[in-house]
Amino acid sequence: xxxxxxxxxxxxxxxxxxxxxxxxxxxxxxxxxxxxxxxxxxxxxxxxxxxxxxxxxxxxxxxxxxxxxxxxxxxxxxxxxxxxxxxxxxxxxxxxxxxxxxxxxxxxxxxxxxxxxxxxxxxxxxxxxxxxxxxxxxxxxxxxxxxxxxxxxxxxxxxxxxxxxx
Numbered sequence: 001x002x003x004x005x006x007x008x009x010x011x012x013x014x015x016x017x018x019x020x021x022x023x024x025x026x027x028x029x030x031x032x033x034x035x036x037x038x039x040x041x042x043x044x045x046x047x048x049x050x051x052x053x054x055x056x057x058x059x060x061x062x063x064x065x066x067x068x069x070x071x072x073x074x075x076x077x078x079x080x081x082x083x084x085x086x087x088x089x090x091x092x093x094x095x096x097x098x099x100x101x102x103x104x105x106x107x108x109x110x111x112x113x114x115x116x117x118x119x120x121x122x123x124x125x126x127x128x129x130x131x132x133x134x135x136x137x138x139x140x141x142x143x144x145x146x147x148x149x150x151x152x153x154x155x156x157x158x159x160x161x162x163x164x165x166x
Contacts, residue, residue, distance in 0.1 A: 027054040027063075034064060038094050038121065044072045045121065046150075048089065048096070060091040069096065069119070071150035079151040080106045082119075094121040110136040110152045117146075125149060132157060139165035 034053035038045045050064035069082040085100030096119035104112040104126070113135075117128040126148045133142045134155065145158030 025056065028057040029055040031055070034062075036062075036089065043074065044076055045124070046071050046096075046119075050087075062089040062091060063087075064089060067098070069098075073151065078107065080104055095119060096121070104150075104152065106152050108136065110134065112146070112148075112152055114146070119150070129158075137166070139163060 031053050032051065034048075034050040036048040038048075047070040048064070048067055049070075050067040052065040054063040056062070064087045065085075067082075067084060067087045070078055071080040071082070073079040082098065082102065082104045084098040084102040087099060088097040089095075090097075098117050098119075100115060102112075102114050102117055111134070112126075113133045114128050114130045116130045117126055119126055126146065129145050131142070131144055132146045133140060134152065134157075141157060141161065141163035143157035143159060143161040146155065147158070148155040
């Protein structure tokens with residue numbers, strides 16, 4: 001009886017260690033000075049550069065560190081620059097997710113500050129549910145949640161809106 005119990009314990013422990021090994025995720029590729037250019041019908045939509053990227057081919061995800069995203073308008077001109085601590089690129093649809101100390105700066109010196117956001121590539125819109133602050137030479141507006149185009153020209157703050165003018 002003791003021998004059967006001992007064998008069962010060994011088999012159970014061996015199976016558990018195999019399961020742990022299977023669940024570890026390793027990137028298929030690690031690269032520095034990463035660059036990605038997204039375009040549609042010949043028009044540049046955005047250019048992303050990052051100090052480091054971890055590519056996970058199976059999940060179709062790219063984890064990026066210290067990314068800078070350059071957004072382009074319909075004429076191909078630079079409309080805004082986004083910088084943040086880290087992010088994720090979904091390679092299925094090229095949606096972008098940014099995290100930590102996010103700053104978006106537009107050509108007209110409008111600034112958006114938040115701690116997380118999502119770029120929906122199909123709708124060409126920025127979304128966030130976090131606290132936001134928009135500043136320009138006219139004043140500043142703060143609130144929670146935001147929907148906007150990349151150039152911050154069509155902004156909708158979702159709730160708790162406060163502001164002041166200069």
